[in-house]
Amino acid sequence: MNKPGVIDREGLNRLIQTLIGRGYQVVGPTVRDEAIVYDNVFSIEDLPAGWTDEQEGGTYRLKKRSDDALFGYTLGPHSWKRFLHPPERRLWQAQKDSLDFDIVPEQPDNTKYAFLGMRSCELHAIAIQDKVFIQSPHTDLHYQSLRQNALFVAVNCGQAGNTCFCVSMQTGPKVEAGYDLVLTEILDDSHHSFLIEAGSEAGKNILEEVKAGPAGAGEIKKAEEIVTNTAKQMGRAMETGNIKELLYENLEHPAWGEIAERCLSCANCTMVCPTCFCSTVEDVTDVAGDHAERWQKWDSCFTMDFSSIHGGAVRNSTQSRYRQWMTHKLASWQDQFDTSGCVGCGRCITWCPVGIDLTREVAVIRESTTCQEENFSGSEAQNENS
Amino acid sequence: MVPRPFKVKEIIRESHDTVTLDLQPEKPEKEPGFAPGQFNMLYTFGVGEVPISISGSSSGADSYLHTIRDVGKVTHALASLKRGQKVGLRGPFGNAWPIEQAKSRDVVIMAGGIGLAPLRPALYALLSQRDQYGNISLLYGSRTREDLLFHHEFETWKGKYGVQVKVSVDTADRDWKGNVGVVTTLIHRVSFDPSNCIAMICGPEIMMRFSAMELVQAGLEEDKIYMTMERNMKCAVGFCGHCQFGPAFICKDGPVFSYDRIKPFISTREI
Numbered sequence: 006m007n008k009p010g011v012i013d014r015e016g017l018n019r020l021i022q023t024l025i026g027r028g029y030q031v032v033g034p035t036v037r038d039e040a041i042v043y044d045n046v047f048s049i050e051d052l053p054a055g056w057t058d059e060q061e062g063g064t065y066r067l068k069k070r071s072d073d074a075l076f077g078y079t080l081g082p083h084s085w086k087r088f089l090h091p092p093e094r095r096l097w098q099a100q101k102d103s104l105d106f107d108i109v110p111e112q113p114d115n116t117k118y119a120f121l122g123m124r125s126c127e128l129h130a131i132a133i134q135d136k137v138f139i140q141s142p143h144t145d146l147h148y149q150s151l152r153q154n155a156l157f158v159a160v161n162c163g164q165a166g167n168t169c170f171c172v173s174m175q176t177g178p179k180v181e182a183g184y185d186l187v188l189t190e191i192l193d194d195s196h197h198s199f200l201i202e203a204g205s206e207a208g209k210n211i212l213e214e215v216k217a218g219p220a221g222a223g224e225i226k227k228a229e230e231i232v233t234n235t236a237k238q239m240g241r242a243m244e245t246g247n248i249k250e251l252l253y254e255n256l257e258h259p260a261w262g263e264i265a266e267r268c269l270s271c272a273n274c275t276m277v278c279p280t281c282f283c284s285t286v287e288d289v290t291d292v293a294g295d296h297a298e299r300w301q302k303w304d305s306c307f308t309m310d311f312s313s314i315h316g317g318a319v320r321n322s323t324q325s326r327y328r329q330w331m332t333h334k335l336a337s338w339q340d341q342f343d344t345s346g347c348v349g350c351g352r353c354i355t356w357c358p359v360g361i362d363l364t365r366e367v368a369v370i371r372e373s374t375t376c377q378e379e380n381f382s383g384s385e386a387q388n389e390n391s
Numbered sequence: 392m393v394p395r396p397f398k399v400k401e402i403i404r405e406s407h408d409t410v411t412l413d414l415q416p417e418k419p420e421k422e423p424g425f426a427p428g429q430f431n432m433l434y435t436f437g438v439g440e441v442p443i444s445i446s447g448s449s450s451g452a453d454s455y456l457h458t459i460r461d462v463g464k465v466t467h468a469l470a471s472l473k474r475g476q477k478v479g480l481r482g483p484f485g486n487a488w489p490i491e492q493a494k495s496r497d498v499v500i501m502a503g504g505i506g507l508a509p510l511r512p513a514l515y516a517l518l519s520q521r522d523q524y525g526n527i528s529l530l531y532g533s534r535t536r537e538d539l540l541f542h543h544e545f546e547t548w549k550g551k552y553g554v555q556v557k558v559s560v561d562t563a564d565r566d567w568k569g570n571v572g573v574v575t576t577l578i579h580r581v582s583f584d585p586s587n588c589i590a591m592i593c594g595p596e597i598m599m600r601f602s603a604m605e606l607v608q609a610g611l612e613e614d615k616i617y618m619t620m621e622r623n624m625k626c627a628v629g630f631c632g633h634c635q636f637g638p639a640f641i642c643k644d645g646p647v648f649s650y651d652r653i654k655p656f657i658s659t660r661e662i
Contacts, residue, residue, distance in 0.1 A: 096392055096393070097392075104475075105477050106477060107396075108479060137629075137630065141629055141643075142643055143630070256655075256662070257659065283631060284630065285625050285633070288437070288438070288439045299440075304631070304633070311623065312622065314622060319662070325662075329635070333635065337635070337637060337638040340639075
């Protein structure tokens with residue numbers, strides 16, 4: 006959109022101050038409870054300097070780096086959905102008046118968020134939630150208001166985690182669309198700087214105030230190398246060819262039962278997933294019975310209640326719930342929203358208490374069907390021989 | 392997402408556990424109207440909200456009839472409402488029965504229990520242009536004779552409009568002169584041209600599955616058989632995810648589906 010600039014740590018601090026000065030609530034990565042979580046950021050002092058993370062199926066650990074990198078980790082358990090589509094939100098209140106009652110709707114939230122340190126997969130996740138809440142027959146006004154006010158400052162990933170597979174899902178690691186500003190952190194022995202580029206008019210406008218220095222050809226090349234290198238480090242891969250047909254044709258596959266022997270139906274995967282959007286509503290009443298409220302809360306297809314209708318729950322077994330989650334994410338999402346529901350962030354693998362890995366489970370189903378076909382053609386060949 | 396205020400204008404007791412509420416908007420604004428097969432979300436103060444299909448209208452576009460069986464917490468609160476009391480209403484939501492597509496064809500309507508409620512406005516729509524349709528049949532299955540809904544209308548449907556009405560009950564006492572058994576046994580007792588016929592089915596999922604299979608046996612094509620699906624529903628606008636049924640959201644893609652579209656999913660357990 007315009008020429009990339011370069012800022013140092015102080016420049017990054019100026020960016021945060023500029024955003025605060027323009028009325029944004031800046032949210033970015035911070036360290037809390039031994040994890041990288043998204044919270045309010047007031048200066049670069051709040052960012053996780055010198056931390057990295059180690060991730061595997063069912064494992065997440067913070068570790069000190071040998072340098073002072075500010076974005077030297079991948080993803081924590083939080084995603085930005087907790088701000089745009091909060092875990093709980095009041096929809097309306099009702100007050101009883103003798104036999105009658107009156108409903109007072111909640112006004113849409115006008116908070117101006119600036120999200121700092123968003124990764125490419127996370128921008129893709131938001132684009133997917135936009136399809137659910139804005140680009141559908143109905144509009145979620147709360148989401149729309151927050152989304153329209155928000156400013157996105159992305160970061161190109163300088164390293165990939167063991168549970169990352171954005172390359173397979175074509176969602177990263179290079180930030181390519183949907184951002185206002187994008188940073189690439191460049192660290193070497195003597196320098197700590199950030200290549201910064203604007204992706205929108207708003208971003209360009211802010212960049213002018215931050216007063217970035219011009220980027221040299223060396224820095225642009227270096228930044229390009231960093232993200233190219235990250236793409237080569239993916240800890241996981243997912244074969245996505247015909248994945249919709251594969252899952253639809255295998256709704257009765259024995260793999261679901263086998264997964265269910267490990268799956269605790271705990272719903273962690275759906276809570277950490279940046280695209281899972283399911284919610285429920287709870288109607289609450291005060292003790293006197295005169296005041297009622299409706300709250301929307303995140304829900305999960307792994308709970309028994311999720312599918313309950315008169316007569317009982319539709320999905321009683323764990324295997325049916327895991328099947329619902331995975332076929333929704335990877336198959337029926339395509340029918341519903343013309344995109345996969347998975348961005349390859351790997352959170353569901355890391356935060357699964359028993360380390361269930363959807364890339365592996367898809368591969369199991371795929372391999373078994375390929376085997377069947379091979380066996381079939383093999384037996385045909387034998388018949389021809391005999 | 393916010394319910395609009397409605398008043399209970401009239402209450403019609405349909406059976407020992409079922410009532411029909413006639414709901415009118417508190418403010419006399421023009422209601423959007425509804426298509427047969429659509430549903431509303433009904434809220435009672437401090438209790439909760441449930442999806443209920445529209446079973447008709449008493450006065451054109453600005454009233455909704457809802458036939459409610461008292462089986463749960465919210466339906467009990469709804470069934471206990473008095474005339475003049477207020478309810479919250481969101482809707483109408485969902486798609487419609489194929490009334491237009493059925494023109495110049497025979498129509499077979501199959502209902503099980505409370506499933507007749509969402510089919511009644513479809514029947515009204517057909518009868519309002521009776522000459523546009525061929526043979527119309529209503530095959531209605533119920534647990535007992537005491538559970539039969541809208542039976543005071545059967546004679547009008549038969550006599551005035553020539554509808555072939557057949558009723559069957561699961562259990563009956565010795566006074567019952569009609570059929571006993573599952574509703575699918577009635578298919579062969581009415582005449583229709585399977586090559587030029589639309590079927591509309593609503594009832595328990597197992598009843599709809601077997602009805603569709605029987606209709607296919609009788610010669611109907613799968614894409615001429617329609618049924619309404621039920622799943623848990625919270626938002627009714629495609630946000631909450633609860634009502635997913637395979638690739639479909641029942642609230643916005645349904646509740647009416649053609650059999651060919653949902654066959655792989657309706658025949659899979661726990662979808």
